[in-house]
Amino acid sequence: MKKIALFTSGGDSPGMNACIRAVVRSGIFKGLEVTGITHGYEGMIEGKFIPMKSESVSGIIQRGGTILKTARSKRFMTAEGMKLAYENLSREKIDGVIAIGGDGTFRGALEFNRTYDIPFIGIPGTIDNDLVGTDFTLGFDTAINTVVEAVDKIRDTAASHDRLFFVEVMGRDAGSIALLSGISVGAEAILIPETKTHVDRLINTLKKGWHRNKTSMIVIVAEGEEAGGAYQIAELVKKQFTSIETRVTVLGHIQRGGNPTCNDRVLASRLGVAAVEAMMEGRREVMAGLINNEISFTPFSQAVKQHIINQNLLKIAEILSL
Ligand code: F6P
Numbered sequence: 001m002k003k004i005a006l007f008t009s010g011g012d013s014p015g016m017n018a019c020i021r022a023v024v025r026s027g028i029f030k031g032l033e034v035t036g037i038t039h040g041y042e043g044m045i046e047g048k049f050i051p052m053k054s055e056s057v058s059g060i061i062q063r064g065g066t067i068l069k070t071a072r073s074k075r076f077m078t079a080e081g082m083k084l085a086y087e088n089l090s091r092e093k094i095d096g097v098i099a100i101g102g103d104g105t106f107r108g109a110l111e112f113n114r115t116y117d118i119p120f121i122g123i124p125g126t127i128d129n130d131l132v133g134t135d136f137t138l139g140f141d142t143a144i145n146t147v148v149e150a151v152d153k154i155r156d157t158a159a160s161h162d163r164l165f166f167v168e169v170m171g172r173d174a175g176s177i178a179l180l181s182g183i184s185v186g187a188e189a190i191l192i193p194e195t196k197t198h199v200d201r202l203i204n205t206l207k208k209g210w211h212r213n214k215t216s217m218i219v220i221v222a223e224g225e226e227a228g229g230a231y232q233i234a235e236l237v238k239k240q241f242t243s244i245e246t247r248v249t250v251l252g253h254i255q256r257g258g259n260p261t262c263n264d265r266v267l268a269s270r271l272g273v274a275a276v277e278a279m280m281e282g283r284r285e286v287m288a289g290l291i292n293n294e295i296s297f298t299p300f301s302q303a304v305k306q307h308i309i310n311q312n313l314l315k316i317a318e319i320l321s322l
Helices: 016-029 040-046 079-091 102-115 138-159 176-184 199-211 230-240 252-256 261-282 311-320
Strands: 005-010 033-037 050-052 096-101 118-126 165-170 189-190 217-222 246-249 286-290 294-299
Touching: 016 033, 016 040, 016 096, 016 217, 016 261, 040 079, 040 102, 079 102, 096 102, 096 165, 096 261, 102 118, 118 138, 118 176, 118 246, 118 261, 118 294, 138 165, 138 176, 138 246, 138 252, 138 261, 176 311, 189 199, 189 311, 199 217, 199 230, 217 230, 230 246, 246 286, 261 294
Parallel strands: 005 033, 005 096, 096 118, 118 286, 165 217, 165 246, 189 217
Antiparallel strands: 033 050, 286 294
């Protein structure tokens, strides 16, 4: 193993830069040549390779986003796209690739490795926290703290006006962001894709709270929730709960930006170093993750499976929102 490449792919997440820094510097420390590929799989197809030196990653540990840029590539999922990517990797004499991204990124790597023999190691980089094989994905901690800061502010105005707010958060088809941030802001209800939404029950809970003189109410709605998001749920609730004024806030991409938290920077550093070591040990098609604060490796085929929501946290959320 002489030369490795790394890239970021899918939705960006805070901590990706810290992780790029860790991969580059630990690669150089181990005597490897490190090349960055910009714009994810798209850049691999188009041959966008840039040599990375130790100083290429100076001053980035604290920055959100990704200096290598990112993209969601449809082309890579075609035979033609993969062939071009392979030709470029071969021309650059790349012996192994480190991919920082989410489930789509690892599915792409799996598909590529069916035909082409260049080892891939994955690092979970997504705010969604929806991968099997790691307690936390890179960027999740920063994202939930962004949500908490925003919803605390919404709580101030909600309480001043005696209003009910529906706040929609990201997560695609996973409810991790909603669940953790919902508990942290003392949400009156949390609606996530992993559990069935009973609108009647929700209205009942909200009405009960109102009659107990609550001065504000916040419902956190995961974007992948079955009714279709905060606006849809708010409409259904408003029809039967007319005595309260309601508002909807969709937090959107603010959740993907910002300086990574200390937890995300440390996670990024640990996973970056672990991925380089794994590559040198000859591992392939595995994702480096953290389970119970220990580094662990999970095959891509497992990592992309349905992430299971923590049932204890669900219970806690329910008990404490009463
Ligand atoms: O996977 C990260 C994520 O932010 C999801 O939570 C969200 O559904 C999606 O990406 C949004 O993607 P885009 O920025 O491409 O619209």
